Amino acid sequence: MTTLTPSPLIDRPRAVAAEGVDAGVAAHYGDPGREQRLLTEGLAVVDLSHRGVIAVTGSDRLRWLHSLTSQHLSDLAPRTSAESLILTPKGHIEHVLHVVDDGETTWLTVEPGTSAEAAAWLDSMRFMLDVAVADVTESWAVLGEPIGREGGEGEPVSWVDPWPGPVGDTAPYGPVDAHPGADWAWRETLVPRAELDAAVGDRELAGTWALEALRVHAWRPRFHLETDHRTIAHEVDWLRTAVHLHKGCYRGQETIARVHNLGRPPRRIVSLHLDGSGHLLPEAGSPLFVEGGTRPVGQLTSVARHHEEGPIALAVIKRNTDPGATLRIPTPSGDVTAAQTVIVAP
Incomplete structure (x- = not known):
């Protein structure tokens, strides 16, 4: 498990530290209700610097990630976001990857404390391909913003959440129309960890309590909260953004296909x-x-x-x-x- 020192943003006025999975950043800055309203209006950012960051380089990186995970990634264009799952051989969710490529590096952000394990597994699967995997969590940090677009040229690389989709060749298990996540706009922007405080500047900050309230309202599942060691993607409606149903073979695909075609979760x-x-x-x-x-x-x-x-x-x-x-x-x-x-x- 990657252990980080608490974020410098936790020293901001009125900050109250989060506990549990979000330890290391602020739960709120004095008024969680106001912070929620600021997020819905696009007027605040959330410190997500406790999330893990993995950098994948090499000419084979995208087709390699495509072969290992649940989403179609082989032709992912620069500054285009995707969500993908690493599954166990029995199809249980093992890691959730937020994926964006900048043309030279594929950036993955993962849940707090999981980057070392995810990077180690990915590194063990490189074989003879031109791929390098590095856990760069100590050097790079994540800021969450209520914005639904990727960063353009000259802007930091950002992963835009595709929720609620549906994305590509997939199958929603929940509603398509009238989904409460229809107005969900969210991205994770990567900044050098040493520049985190400066990247926020004088913008309003919202804590994880505000973000979690909006996530729960949008029915957006979160790894290690809505999942356990038995969870398959169908149970939590994760096919809609993270699974391509007709791509090449990958670990756990048999369970995805069998439950989708023959049964119910x-x-x-x-x-x-x-x-x-x-x-x-x-x-x-x-x-x-x-x-x-x-x-x-x-x-x-x-x-x-x-x-x-x-x-x-x-x-x-x-x-x-x-x-x-x-x-x-x-x-x-x-x-x-x-x-x-x-x-x-x-």
């Missing part, structure tokens, strides 16, 4: 509106029960307080759970109830 992601009468939100990882039931049907994966919708969450539940059932989440201060909105249909 055993679990499904769902959006929840939580009872907001209490002051405390249930924690991610809490078990979910159908109201009146005694056996858990799933797990809460992400929880947030949205500036308009109130307490919301994402969860992964058993596929056959009644979509109309009210769900119950036990907490130390009492049960919290949750109403489902179907994402992946049962």
Whole structure:
């Protein structure tokens, strides 16, 4: 695991450090609700310098990444973004790659703490090709911006989130029309880590709490939150932006094809509106029960307080759970109830 010193931006006024997967950057700068509104208006940036950054060079880099991962990358044009998955042989999600090429280097950003593992696996798969892999997290940092375009010539390289797509030859497992992520505009801009503070300058900063609330509202899955060691892409509607269904063979492809062609995923992601009468939100990882039931049907994966919708969450539940059932989440201060909105249909 790559361990970084806390971001210099955490020393900004009113900054409160995040915990858990987002440790090392700010959870908020004093007013998470205001920070959400600034992001929706395109008026703030988010410190994502805890994310990992991998640089892949060499003339074979794109066709090599194409052969290893779930997305069609062999002809990726410079300053064009893609999302791709590294899968286990059984098709479980092992890494999520945010991919952008600048014409000489393919840049990958990954979840915090995972760059060393991802880079090591990629490096082990180079064989005789003209490819070099380097974990450059200590030298490069990521800033998140509510902008839906790649950087142009003379601007920093940026990865633009394709969510909610759908992208290319794929299959959405959730809705195409009226998707709450339709207005989601997001990019990750790469800056030298030593220049991070200067790159932000006097722009407004928003913390990870604000970003997470908007992500949850957009039904956007996140690796290590909406996923565990058993997750397949169909369960969390990740085919829509990260999987090409008719490209060449890659590790885990058999599961992708078999479930898509012959079956249904055993679990499904769902959006929840939580009872907001209490002051405390249930924690991610809490078990979910159908109201009146005694056996858990799933797990809460992400929880947030949205500036308009109130307490919301994402969860992964058993596929056959009644979509109309009210769900119950036990907490130390009492049960919290949750109403489902179907994402992946049962």
